Amino acid sequence: MKQSPEQQIAALRLQLAEYNYQYYVLDAPTVPDAEYDRLYRELQQLEQQHPELVSSDSPTQRVGGAPLAKFSQVQHSIPMLSLDNAFDAADFSAFVKRMRDRLDLAGEFSFCCEPKLDGLAVSIRYENGVLVQAATRGDGNTGEDITTNIRTIRAIPLKLKGDNLPPVLEVRGEVFMPLAGFAQLNEQARQQGDKVFANPRNAAAGSLRQLDPAITAKRPLMFYAYAVGLVDDPAGYLNNSCHYQRLQQLKDWGLPVCPEIRLVEGETAALAYYQDILTRRASLAYEIDGVVIKVSNLNQQQALGFVARAPRWAIAFKFPAQEMLTTLLDVDFQV
Numbered sequence: 001m002k003q004s005p006e007q008q009i010a011a012l013r014l015q016l017a018e019y020n021y022q023y024y025v026l027d028a029p030t031v032p033d034a035e036y037d038r039l040y041r042e043l044q045q046l047e048q049q050h051p052e053l054v055s056s057d058s059p060t061q062r063v064g065g066a067p068l069a070k071f072s073q074v075q076h077s078i079p080m081l082s083l084d085n086a087f088d089a090a091d092f093s094a095f096v097k098r099m100r101d102r103l104d105l106a107g108e109f110s111f112c113c114e115p116k117l118d119g120l121a122v123s124i125r126y127e128n129g130v131l132v133q134a135a136t137r138g139d140g141n142t143g144e145d146i147t148t149n150i151r152t153i154r155a156i157p158l159k160l161k162g163d164n165l166p167p168v169l170e171v172r173g174e175v176f177m178p179l180a181g182f183a184q185l186n187e188q189a190r191q192q193g194d195k196v197f198a199n200p201r202n203a204a205a206g207s208l209r210q211l212d213p214a215i216t217a218k219r220p221l222m223f224y225a226y227a228v229g230l231v232d233d234p235a236g237y238l239n240n241s242c243h244y245q246r247l248q249q250l251k252d253w254g255l256p257v258c259p260e261i262r263l264v265e266g267e268t269a270a271l272a273y274y275q276d277i278l279t280r281r282a283s284l285a286y287e288i289d290g291v292v293i294k295v296s297n298l299n300q301q302q303a304l305g306f307v308a309r310a311p312r313w314a315i316a317f318k319f320p321a322q323e324m325l326t327t328l329l330d331v332d333f334q335v
């Protein structure tokens with residue numbers, strides 16, 4: 001018997017909630033991302049057709065998973081959101097059109113184009129240039145306190161460079177495991193008869209969410225900054241007009257920023273960036289699952305605002321799926 005839309009929606013929510021738990025809380029996914037994305041889209045489409053069935057506990061309205069109880073919790077004063085997805089040029093065009101209509105804009109946007117790093121999002125708080133706290137994204141509002149673990153990642157400065165620094169600066173970015181380090185770590189595990197990690201994202205998440213920072217310290221983790229959270233900046237040191245310029249400023253202050261990030265003018269140039277990175281994907285030193293295209297003008301960002309789980313001014317333009325189900329199922333997971 002054919003299920004009603006209500007039943008279909010309930011079944012999809014239940015299934016996606018279980019996948020979310022495995023992925024975000026246990027760091028042990030059981031299906032490839034492409035399969036998760038397919039079911040997520042199905043749910044999104046059903047909810048669009050039946051808006052009366054949308055509820056705040058739907059996976060389409062929420063970010064990530066609950067923080068693990070073994071860590072102390074950190075409240076994010078500015079939520080750490082997710083991103084909407086585009087899977088092809090038509091999706092991307094629709095995203096640009098939505099923004100243009102909303103702003104009543106005839107011209108083109110300046111886009112900050114960034115690789116979509118496949119790791120986990122963290123927020124790092126600097127007070128007067130000194131690293132004082134770091135947290136995972138968690139469910140977007142509450143993350144896990146991972147300060148001692150973050151301090152073991154050599155790429156992350158414990159103190160920022162320069163004198164003209166905002167008294168409070170939350171830097172947001174991705175902790176990930178470069179492919180060479182990932183291969184080495186798994187080779188070591190194999191030789192010692194230990195379980196291997198399924199993929200670099202899994203390895204990064206498992207390595208960072210350790211209670212013993214000595215374990216994290218031995219893992220080859222890297223970090224790239226890509227955004228700013230809460231800022232207290234009475235003197236106005238932080239660039240206030242352009243996201244791309246802000247990233248250059250973070251770099252000047254000593255934070256690693258991905259060298260592939262580009263500022264481009266207009267939709268066609270953003271599509272060309274996507275194509276270029278897709279072509280070079282296999283030669284990059286880290287795994288990415290797409291590119292993130294962001295409106296760079298901060299006034300436009302503010303005018304566009306947010307929906308429940310994502311900003312309106314950015315989109316994750318995903319690459320075609322690479323990962324096979326067998327890769328995931330053949331491997332034992334290690335957390």
Ligand code: NAD
Pocket residue numbers: 019020022023024029030031032033034036037063064081082083114115116117118119120121137174226292316
């Ligand atoms: P997402 O990964 O699609 O996008 C948001 C995240 O992108 C951010 O939180 C940040 O961590 C990351 N990111 C990387 N580079 C960035 C950049 N330059 N700028 C901004 N953000 C950047 O969203 P999500 O909510 O973290 O996860 C959803 C995705 O995770 C799904 O689409 C699916 O692919 C995967 N997932 C898989 C399973 C599974 O069971 N296999 C379960 C849940 C989620």
